[in-house]
Amino acid sequence: MKKLLMIATLVAICSLTAQAQEQGDIRATVSLAYGTEAEELGLNIGGEYLITDKISGGASYTTFFVPDGLTFTSINIDGRYYFASSGAQIYGLAGIGIVEVGVDLGPFGSASVNETGLNLGVGAHFPLGGKLGALGQVKYNTAFDGQLVLQGGVAFTF
Numbered sequence: 697m698k699k700l701l702m703i704a705t706l707v708a709i710c711s712l713t714a715q716a717q718e719q720g721d722i723r724a725t726v727s728l729a730y731g732t733e734a735e736e737l738g739l740n741i742g743g744e745y746l747i748t749d750k751i752s753g754g755a756s757y758t759t760f761f762v763p764d765g766l767t768f769t770s771i772n773i774d775g776r777y778y779f780a781s782s783g784a785q786i787y788g789l790a791g792i793g794i795v796e797v798g799v800d801l802g803p804f805g806s807a808s809v810n811e812t813g814l815n816l817g818v819g820a821h822f823p824l825g826g827k828l829g830a831l832g833q834v835k836y837n838t839a840f841d842g843q844l845v846l847q848g849g850v851a852f853t854f
Contacts, residue, residue, distance in 0.1 A: 717746055717749055717778070717782070717785055717821075717823075717853070718746065718749055719746055719747065719748050719749050720745075720746060721745075721746040721853050721854070722743065722744070722745050722746075722853070722854040723743065723744040723746075723754075723821075723829075723851045723852065723853050723854070724742075724743050724851065724852050724854070725740070725741070725742045725743070725744070725756070725831060725849060725850070725851045725852075726739070726740070726741055726849050726850055727739075727740045727742075727831060727833075727847045727848055727849020727850070728740070728847065728848055728849060729758050729760070729845050729846065729847045730845065730846045730847075731758075731760055731768070731843050731844070731845050732843055732844045732845075733768075733840065733841065733842070733843040734760035734762060734768045734843070736760045736761050736762050736768070737760070737761055738758050738759055738760035738761060738768075739758070739759055739761075740756055740757070740758040740847055740849065741756065741757055741758075742754055742755060742756030742757070742772075743755060743756070744776070744851075749778070750777060750778045750779075751775070751776070751777055751778070752775070752776045752778070752787075753773075753774070753775050753776075754773075754774055754776065755771070755772065755773050755774075756771075756772045756774075757769070757770070757771050757772075758770045758772070758845070764800075765799060765800040766797075766798065766799055766800070767796065767797065767798035767799075767808065768795075768796075768797050768798075769795070769796050770793050770794065770795045770796070770837065770839075770845075771793065771794045772791060772792070772793040772794075772815055772835075772837075773791050773792055773793075774789045774790065774791030774792075774815055774835075775789065775790055775791055776788070776789045776819075777789075783823075784820050784821075784822055785820060785821040785822075785823070786818070786819075786820045787818065787819055787820070787821075788817070788818050789815065789816070789817045789818070789819065789833075789835065790814070790815060790816055791814075791815040792812055792813070792814060792815060793812070793813055793814075793815045793837040793839060794810055794811070794812050794839070795810060795811055795812075795813065795837060795839040795840060795843070796808055796809070796810040797809055797810075797840070811839040811840050812839060813837045813838035813839030813840070813842070814837070814838045815835050815836070815837050816835070816836050817833060817834050817835030817836060817845075818833070818834055819831065819832060819833030819834065819835075819847075820832055820833075821851060827852055827853045827854070828850065828851070828852060828853075829850065829851040829852075829853065830848075830849070830850060830851070831847070831848065831849055831850065831851050832847065832848050833845075833846075833847040833848075834846055834847075835847070
């Protein structure tokens with residue numbers, strides 16, 4: 697816990713010297729995710745395009761590291777509104793997510809089910825200098841019984 701607090705403090709300090717985001721910026725992101733229904737860590741890969749300096753659209757794919765024989769993935773398309781476009785860039789998000797849960801049935805093949813739900817959440821991008829940044833996000837997806845996903849990772853701005 698102390699290590700996590702130290703990292704969060706370092707990220708916050710680094711964000712004080714950050715550059716502002718601009719219309720036309722493209723961000724590629726990689727983050728670790730924890731899903732409350734998957735009850736496992738996962739890997740999220742995404743991209744974002746800044747339509748204006750305060751509005752962006754993006755897509756992401758998350759796969760959770762569930763036990764062998766199972767799959768738990770989601771594809772998300774979200775819109776973001778940035779309340780601040782320099783320093784710590786805090787945003788709200790809304791969108792749709794398609795969640796798929798699957799099972800390997802051995803010699804009988806596999807089976808899966810998917811459901812589309814709404815995404816609602818908040819997050820922040822912390823520029824670390826140059827084109828590199830850190831990110832944190834909390835998002836709730838309503839698919840199936842609903843799942844809260846906590847994310848933390850890095851972003852590269854093109």
